Amino acid sequence: MSDLRGGIDLGGTKIQTAVIDAEGAVKGEARRPTPTEGGPSDVAAAMAEAMVEAAKAAGVESGDLQGIGVGSPGDVDEKAGTVSTARNLPGWEGSFALAEALRKALGTEVRIGNDVQVATEAEFHLGAGKGFDSLIGVFWGTGVGGGLILGGKPWLGRGAAGEIGHMVIKRGGAKCPCGRRGCMEAYAGRAAMEAEARRRQEDGEKTDLFKLMEKHDKPRLTSSVWGRAVDHGDKLAIDLIDRAIEALGTGIASAINLLDPEAIIIGGGLGIRFGERYMDQLLEEMRKHVFFEEMPTVKMAELGDLGGAVGASLLVSR
């Protein structure tokens, strides 16, 4: 057996896999779009394919890996290796034994953790969060996920802490994909933003968002589609990104007022694409609501697109 570990980041838009050595260096990687139809077993099959490809790129078989960690959305039961109610994935309302399905397909042990929590731990151990005692990871993508490090350790609460995207920023406000009203994610999550863009287009607002989506053969408004639209000066796209930044700034400020952490780390598909560019605007929105004179440090995630997969691989040695 090699000293290599596998990591799989299961996102709402894409599946990112990586093979990592004992020092945390990436030896191979691959990605697939996340299936938009079918059910959990179709998603598991795409994950296995992408993992096999990353192993090949690293010059090993998947069965030679010490183990594979998975960062998954939805309700993760680490001990049982199951994932349930992953609303951003197709047909995944119930519970699915993901660890078992992947173990059979890949021939090595598989551990599952919460996607955002493992990405936060990766930034804390290897990336932008090194050296801080407390931080909040904010992953701005299909949804808005949060991970907490408090006193140098992950804070999981009763098991599901970090739902920063469902902090309320506007009581009675926009409907969130979760069914509730006024959540930060209702304004800033990519899925909610796409639904809002569609509604506004139907109401007669002009936008190239959906044309760009078709032109680049994407099944949905991915971060890259949003990026292109904003680059082209698409007014609706710019409005919705501004609205998302307002929501993010407000919700992150609320979290800061409660926890008074040393740092905020911004990641996720949209976070990586827009975080740097909109950092001043984000800080301005945060300052409107942060109760303390001294703001925490706000940094971009450093592990980029691979952060989730690298963090997931850390589950193997936990």
Added chain:
Amino acid sequence: MSDLRGGIDLGGTKIQTAVIDAEGAVKGEARRPTPTEGGPSDVAAAMAEAMVEAAKAAGVESGDLQGIGVGSPGDVDEKAGTVSTARNLPGWEGSFALAEALRKALGTEVRIGNDVQVATEAEFHLGAGKGFDSLIGVFWGTGVGGGLILGGKPWLGRGAAGEIGHMVIKRGGAKCPCGRRGCMEAYAGRAAMEAEARRRQEDGEKTDLFKLMEKHDKPRLTSSVWGRAVDHGDKLAIDLIDRAIEALGTGIASAINLLDPEAIIIGGGLGIRFGERYMDQLLEEMRKHVFFEEMPTVKMAELGDLGGAVGASLLVSR
């Protein structure tokens, strides 16, 4: 020297003192209204008077106490024994050496801590929070304060965590006494509620709130004035309490979504007066926004009006 300790809870409305023995039993207590005019030294003088009275009730001199702990609002520097920018207290914008002033007046050592944090610790060690590993104390009074216990220990962040009252529940909403917009406290803090009642009365709405205040010779709309008005069916008072409960439910739910704690403990002047009576309504508001299927336990603080003073006395043995 006796085995007795003193505790002083410095609130926006009243000063509560207590003398406590080694088992945590209250041996004497006293209270004074918090001065509404003057400055920090006037407040310190009223605190000293109330402490002397509690000591007398316990059959000792204040100088015989092992020490005195103070739970204070504003920015507390525990080491320096100073309190600054206590906005709900008269003329307390700058920094004041409260520990030193009280030590001179009372003849024993004085330690200062954050009012809400010491009340939370009191509930955790001696009251409604016993047996939980994580909890949020929510103190609904002049403002809305929060205290955190995570993993069995106080969580202070960079020193000032727990500002639950300044979590945003409505972006662009009501102006808060802190100057920001849409904070939970802008709707639920007694000070903000009084300002709103006054505005609505000036706009022609009928209410007995201010008549009751004068009749009972109160300098402001105290919890007891609100209680009487609601008992009499005063529509404006009932509306504003309903509005406060909505805000509290929303903000507490946001905190739960971030931290996933085992318990929520409700205290404070308005909390003690209205918490039990409005518990079902509060839980209903919380459920609208809590992301998890299983709600944390929600309990009323058990140490009542004395919780803050008892918690403050625990600072002596820290």
